Amino acid sequence: SVSGDADVYRLAQRAVEAEILPGVRTGIWGYNGTFPGPLFDVRAGRTVRVEIANELPVPTSTHLHGGVTPPESDGYPTDVTISRDGGFRPHMRGHNGMELSPEDWTFHDGVRAYDYPLPQRAATLWYHDHRMDFSAPQVWRGLAGMFIVRDDTDDALPLPEGDRDIPLMVCDRAFTAEGELSYPALDPSLREIPGVQDAFMDGVTGDINLVNGAPWPELEVSGTRYRFRLLNAANARRYRFALEPAPQEGPPFVQVGSDQGLLAEPVELAALAMSPGERRDVVVDFSGYPVDTEIRLVNRLAEGAQRNVMRFRVTRRENDDAEVPRRLADVEVLRPDDAVRTRTFDFRRVLVGGSGGNMNWTVNGAAFEPGTPLADPELGTVERWRLASDFHHPVHIHLAHFQVLSRNGRDPGPQDAGWKDTVDVRPYEVVEVLARFDGFRGRYMLHCHNLEHEDMAMMADFDVV
Numbered sequence: 001s002v003s004g005d006a007d008v009y010r011l012a013q014r015a016v017e018a019e020i021l022p023g024v025r026t027g028i029w030g031y032n033g034t035f036p037g038p039l040f041d042v043r044a045g046r047t048v049r050v051e052i053a054n055e056l057p058v059p060t061s062t063h064l065h066g067g068v069t070p071p072e073s074d075g076y077p078t079d080v081t082i083s084r085d086g087g088f089r090p091h092m093r094g095h096n097g098m099e100l101s102p103e104d105w106t107f108h109d110g111v112r113a114y115d116y117p118l119p120q121r122a123a124t125l126w127y128h129d130h131r132m133d134f135s136a137p138q139v140w141r142g143l144a145g146m147f148i149v150r151d152d153t154d155d156a157l158p159l160p161e162g163d164r165d166i167p168l169m170v171c172d173r174a175f176t177a178e179g180e181l182s183y184p185a186l187d188p189s190l191r192e193i194p195g196v197q198d199a200f201m202d203g204v205t206g207d208i209n210l211v212n213g214a215p216w217p218e219l220e221v222s223g224t225r226y227r228f229r230l231l232n233a234a235n236a237r238r239y240r241f242a243l244e245p246a247p248q249e250g251p252p253f254v255q256v257g258s259d260q261g262l263l264a265e266p267v268e269l270a271a272l273a274m275s276p277g278e279r280r281d282v283v284v285d286f287s288g289y290p291v292d293t294e295i296r297l298v299n300r301l302a303e304g305a306q307r308n309v310m311r312f313r314v315t316r317r318e319n320d321d322a323e324v325p326r327r328l329a330d331v332e333v334l335r336p337d338d339a340v341r342t343r344t345f346d347f348r349r350v351l352v353g354g355s356g357g358n359m360n361w362t363v364n365g366a367a368f369e370p371g372t373p374l375a376d377p378e379l380g381t382v383e384r385w386r387l388a389s390d391f392h393h394p395v396h397i398h399l400a401h402f403q404v405l406s407r408n409g410r411d412p413g414p415q416d417a418g419w420k421d422t423v424d425v426r427p428y429e430v431v432e433v434l435a436r437f438d439g440f441r442g443r444y445m446l447h448c449h450n451l452e453h454e455d456m457a458m459m460a461d462f463d464v465v
């Protein structure tokens with residue numbers, strides 16, 4: 001929990017030692033020195049001010065992912081806070097060697113306030129570092145947490161609540177033999193190992209999954225329904241979650257919400273595919289399992305111990321007055337006719353800077369240049385954005401929420417239902433979304449949420465005008 005008066009919360013970003021692996025001390029960077037950072041549980045439409053003090057040796061910028069946030073509080077990558085002692089002012093780009101000029105930066109000394117007015121539906125959001133060129137290693141070290149927004153519509157449903165409504169932040173990490181977090185691209189001793197730089201190009205993955213900062217945790221459950229708010233907070237790993245054993249009867253997962261809150265109707269799913277940045281709100285019914293059963297949440301996209309995510313153990317029978325209604329919410333369905341224009345964004349790896357240049361992850365063939373917007377949607381309008389890809393790129397749009405219209409021209413299917421802010425664009429795929437630009441005018445961005453790709457400049461500005 002976070003301390004503060006009324007709706008002002010104060011967080012400090014600190015370097016501390018934490019116990020992530022049993023009995024091992026690991027240096028992390030955490031909001032309030034914890035990983036994940038404090039869990040926010042707030043109301044839609046009520047402004048939350050978060051004052052963040054940077055006590056780390058590096059600049060930071062904090063973004064509320066999925067938040068309808070004014071641009072000055074959106075965590076733009078070069079809008080950074082420098083710690084009062086020992087922090088340095090960046091002047092160079094990290095991974096693609098291009099220089100930024102001093103005018104590209106805004107510096108805050110020590111502490112800065114972010115205002116989140118939250119004019120939006122109940123949803124499971126998250127917050128994380130967004131510093132230019134270094135979001136990936138800074139999130140890897142621990143700068144991420146969850147942020148639940150509630151409203152009356154969601155509260156009124158008979159879904160599981162209280163201690164049966166549980167956020168699960170899932171990510172993967174690698175550790176050195178000494179127990180420190182290992183991030184290959186910044187570890188000079190690993191640089192020369194064949195394959196390390198390729199691994200960096202594709203996004204950094206670890207061999208241990210963590211749930212709310214713990215490896216392979218066990219949750220004791222009663223034989224009732226639970227609501228799990230799943231977040232894929234990994235830098236680059238995709239998950240396909242499944243339950244083993246699956247329940248004898250009924251679907252393993254009933255999805256009730258997506259990135260941006262409730263679906264119109266529940267969707268029954270045997271497995272949940274989630275790319276980095278995505279959230280899924282699901283109900284799991286443990287009533288079909290005998291007491292003492294251990295149920296494993298696994299990642300079907302991995303092998304061996306890397307499949308292990310977490311365990312549930314049914315320890316008791318209890319009354320269950322929760323249920324999943326057939327109608328969850330009124331969700332307006334956007335239609336192609338609602339779009340006032342169509343734009344294409346091509347997420348691709350290209351050679352930037354001629355034959356002596358670098359391979360770079362780009363949007364429309366260009367590496368990110370702060371202050372050069374690729375689009376200027378009008379406030380209050382809907383646009384059709386075509387997102388094309390050469391690889392798995394989980395594309396995230398700030399501010400705007402969208403609905404997935406098609407994948408390679410076909411109906412996207414139930415996995416993409418509801419209002420979203422992040423969508424996995426798969427290799428050689430074109431995903432069309434209908435995005436509504438609501439809330440605020442100003443500068444925002446879209447980018448690949450594979451955090452290494454984001455740091456390698458697969459980002460673009462757009463201006464809401």
Ligand code: C2O
Nearest residue numbers: 063065130277396
């Ligand atoms: Cu979750 Cu711009 O990122």
Ligand code: CU
Nearest residue numbers: 064065066398
């Ligand atoms: Cu975002």
Ligand code: CU
Nearest residue numbers: 393448450453
């Ligand atoms: Cu990508």
